[in-house]
Amino acid sequence: MRRLLAALPGLALMTGCTALKPATDAPALDGTAWVLSAIAGRNPETGAPATLRFEGGRATGSDGCNRYSVNYTSKGAALEFPGRAPSTLMACPADVMEQAEAYMAALAGTRSYRVEGGKLHLLSADGTVRATLAAQSHSLAGTRWRVTGINNGKGAVASVLAGSTVTMEFTADGKAGGSTGCNSYSAGYEADGSRLRFTAPTRKICAGEDLMTMELLFLRALESVATMRMEAGRLELRSAEGALLVSATRMDGG
Secondary structure, three states, X not given: OHXXXXXXXXXXXXXXXXEOOOOOOOOOOOOOEEEEEEEOOEOXXXXXXXXXXXXXXXXXXXXXXXXXXXXXXXXXXXXXXXXXXXXXOOOOOHHHHHHHHXXXXXXXXXXXXXXXXXXXXXXXXXXEEEEEEEEOXXXXXXXXXXXXXXXXXXXXXXXXOOOOOOEEEEOOOOEEEEEOOOOEEEEEEEEEOOEEEEOOOEOOOOOOHHHHHHHHHHHHHHHHOOXXXXXXXXXXXXXXXXXXXXXXXXXXXX
């Protein structure tokens, strides 16, 4: 906390050079998602990006190190994140932690916002730009993903087998495919906002009992997918009941 308080004067000085007026016709934020593109007048640190998603009166995302969730209020161009945001407590490198603290301080100091050119500017009471975030695409078309976890059918998500690679690729014409870790597969998909459905995927028999079990679990999970959540370079596929079925990280740097 001392480091955060000590950093705030410097943050104010660095951001004080840029000020914007809140837009009079600010677009609604609910249902939108954003990725940090600038804070304190400079580009964010490399690594896991800070993110911000507005949904049902809650703002959730990552500060670049830990997950957070906090209420938000918005009326017209006014925007505030009242209260302290509960978060996970993972330790990260010092530079990442410093930026995470600055990002959370930027949220706490936000009083209004402006959206222009695909960017969300979080503004303080005097119009100072505290942070700028770029719109997060929700489109799967043209993306490639490396699967990191698969639901084991027993209420838990397990990592893929060591030495194997499970992938997903999505084309613009509604086709999905990739590797199950031992064979290629193909399926159709239909996406509408956060809703996602796969047609029954085709596959071949795997050589090796463990790989075959993983393949069956993965393809069975795809058949049960009802929703998706894309956040920066991460993708979560969930059932209609909200159970996590597949987690993945983006392969093409998008």
